[in-house]
Amino acid sequence: MDFRGILDRLKARQAPGLVGSDEPRAADPADKKDKGRAGDPFLWVEAQALPRFLELCRDDERLRFECLIDLTATDPSKDDPNLHVVVQLLSLAFRHRLMVKCTLPKAAASMPSSVPVHRAAQWHERECGEMFGITFTGHPDPRHILLPEDWIGTPLRKDYVFPDEYHGISCK
């Protein structure tokens, strides 16, 4: 099924939290500032409804996104007040992929964990949490995964300031 088909199906099922979609398009020749958008289409989903949305995608017999391939986040820029959480889904049965994005305010970066739906999300959420400072409520093991437990700061946010020293070892 292609992206349009997936979108129609989700709309028909009244998928929880589905906000809209974003598809690549060519630049509008009339508008000089518009450069268009390349790459893959994706869906906008409400962050608080993401687990329910994933559950629907997994259980729907015409979508069957049984595999959560990736869960990560993006910080679009320093000035942007929001983070984007990005989920890649894969269906082995129908050989299609889906990218799902949610916005999450930087000031209150908290969303429900998807671990009950896909256990694959467990480590991805831990990584996402420590790198972007997102709290996944209901996560079974919300420790740091790559960074030391006492690490300060969220490195993948754009406003991250590199540390000067860690445990007496200079970083410069």
Add this chain to the structure above:
Amino acid sequence: MFTEVLSAAPQSGTNAINDFLAGVKPEFVPAWAVPLTAVGIAVGITIALVSVIAMFSTWLERKVSGHIQCRYGPMRAGWHGWLQPLADGVKLLLKEDLVPVGADRVMYVVAPAIVLASVLAALAAYPLAPGFFFADLDLGIFFILAMTSTTTIGVVMAGWSSNSKWSLYGAMREAAQVVAYEIPLGISLLVPIMVAGSFNLLEVSRGQAGMFGMDWYIWPWVNPFMLPCFVLFFIAILAETKRAPFDLPEAESELVAGFMTEYSGIRWSFFFMEEYAAMYLYSVVGAFFFFGGFESPLTWGAAKVFGDGHVLYHCAAGLTLILKGFAGVFLMMWLRWTLPRVRIDQVMTLGYKYLTPLALACVLGGSLWEVFVAPILPWRNG
């Protein structure tokens, strides 16, 4: 002079040294000093023997593994790296003396000594030549088995005292494994002992002197249960000496270095020496009980040319035994660099469930053969 001493067979090494010393003793030396010195020299020879065996074996191990793995092994320390063991030895000797924090200091220090001492004691019963040995024990083989299994105590002490869990695992595995394989090891030796009618290594060897090597105990016409016994024996000694596929006590990919994880320098090398000396010793036992002991074309020729009291005969016999011993060591190395490691439950299953009953069956079959068949075989009564 030494020649005369040796040719006065049967002679024990310690006695020979004693007599020799008594002969050359100056007046002012008290008489009681002579046997003490003799014993001292004998112990010195044994220690030197262990060291030489271990050093040669480490070199052999690295060369054998190298050539099995399409490489050379040590090449820079002397010709084909023959000085490598010396370099390793001196380096280990001069390493910092470490006792880990939290270790039981006394036990930690004593453990390697016990390990080495037990194998040294076992070597006391190892005859260097038909006429040169330190102790001609009537229960020679039992003495050797008893002494070598004492190493387990040292290993368990080492594992316990190191204050490291990997060490503890290694020690526990060693204890379990050695206990399990002592049984088939001992039982599998019963058949050759029955055939020889003796526990004495020299007598066992003498019993295989005839028929140009055709009455080595391994041959099926001597006793067809001998070959399975040897296989059982060989598997058991692999487990006893902690060699692959039974190297669980020091399983590198699981337990880092097993019971010797926390040992360094010369103490660690004690464990190493024990391992190689035990390998050699068990191989020699195998040679005695299955492969004719001192007997070989070389020994036979030397006996024909010089007579079986001459020093060159003894040298030939000793050399034969050394070659047979190292053939066994080589075989063990070959297996080590070929096979994967088995798991602890498989080791236990193999030991208790298969090897022990099989060994018992072999003893039963072998003894029935001895009672009913052997008497009517012409070559067994020659």
Add this chain to the structure above:
Amino acid sequence: MAESTATTEREFMLDVRTQDMEVNMGPQHPATHGVMRILMRADGEICTGAQPHLGYLHRCAEKIGENVEWLQYLPYTDRYDYLAAMNNNLGYSLAVEKLMGIEIPRRALMIRTICAELNRIGSHLIAFGTYGLDIGAFTPFLYMFREREWMMALFEKICGARLTYSYIRIGGVFNDAPPGWLSEVERFCDVFEEKWQEYVDLLMVNHIFVQRTANIGVISPAMALDFGLSGPMVRGSGIDWDLRRDMPYELYAEIWKAGAFSIPLGKGERGALGDCWDRAYVRVMEMMESIKIVRWCLDSIAPGPVIADIPKTLRVPAGEAYVGIENPRGELGHYVVSDGGKVAVRCRVRGPSFTNLAVVEELMPGTLIADAVAIIGSTDIVVGETDR
């Protein structure tokens, strides 16, 4: 090495009270394939729980991706999965090419495929060799390195590096294969086929090896999907899934149509379906499939340009793309976001080892310590990629 902590007490039959130990495996431990740490709770030899700790090789690859130019990031892709650097280059290049919409010359696609598949063989050689090492067989590992060394020489001839190639570039490959290279690859394939049989005889069907790996660490198909596993990990569980066939990129659709390769699956031949042996078996069989793909490419390669015309300083059109390719370890995903500038906004790497390792936590309880080692080995992780 191990810190002692008394943990929960458990009562046993016969009133023997035992204590679970906490055993610390790593970060410096021969079985952790690098610098991973596993905190194991063990009841004697039996492992009652395990907790992998990562991050001992966290090298901030994703942060670097947001700070260096598109082309400059290529060398960093070499270094996260350092056993399959060609595949990493390929994945990253494909993701950027998807945003840029460049047409790649056919010869470049061929050479890319040859390199990626040779690299897959090299990676599986190490995976299988070190797995043998985990099980305790030292020598097969050295035999495999012997063949790998030849492969390194081949890569060195084509790009000058032994391990970190940066050869597959955005828009094609760095340069054309030197004269005689393709025929040497063919010779390598001939020799490798013989040697491959040697590994199978020496290790794969070795009785002890089978006993150590069969029925250990069984991953059921449902569990594999739930954990998002990929690559040999799912194929070992009998799930017929290979991105090269099912979501083809590059030339793989064509190669598959030509019937040049098949997809080996675990069949539970020696034990339960999805055990460690099946996973090792899939890897070993895949080496042969890769040889077939390489041979197909060698037969059909034709002269031509090897790199599309791309500027020195890349400006990638705004947008975002995700490309997953079949890395030796599974699905290697690159998610790149561009705002039209010289530098990426986000450069996410979805490492297959990272996801595959998560399943270890689930498999360990109830196994022996020696099995735990076998399970970690069968996931074939590269720590550079779990930690990035």
Add this chain to the structure above:
Amino acid sequence: MGLLEQQFEENVLTTKVDWLINWCRLQSVWPMTFGLACCAIEMMAVGCAHHDIDRFGAGAFRASPRQADLMIVAGTVNFKMAERIKRLYDQMPSPKYVIAMGACATGGGPYYKYGYTVVKGVDRVVPVDVYVAGCPPRPEALLEGLMKLQEKIQQSSVIRRPARTA
């Protein structure tokens, strides 16, 4: 050594003894099985058939730091690992040597600028004897590093007093 260490004036005898001890030490430098990152693969290649570090007597890779003489820091060191490296180094008995293999271990390498968790050179944690350049260094380069280390060991004074430098 303890009491005897560096206690004697330089003369023919002590020089010879030193030479012998140093020779033994340099012929038997046992590395620790300890790989960090990409360089570890090249370190494995050095141990394997084609390059064979065992020719130099340095092929006995020991998994336990207690039995190792040489720590080859093969790869990027980050803060989480640095503390463990220090600990491993402390667990080794002296004389102990460290080779920093590759750009990362030498000075942070490609991760110098943006690697927020990367230690910019393992010499900030443990003393390094030999630096080997490359990313990753070729196996031959590591062998040369080993030979440099052997040269260094040969020049060290064991029982004689070290030559005074003004």
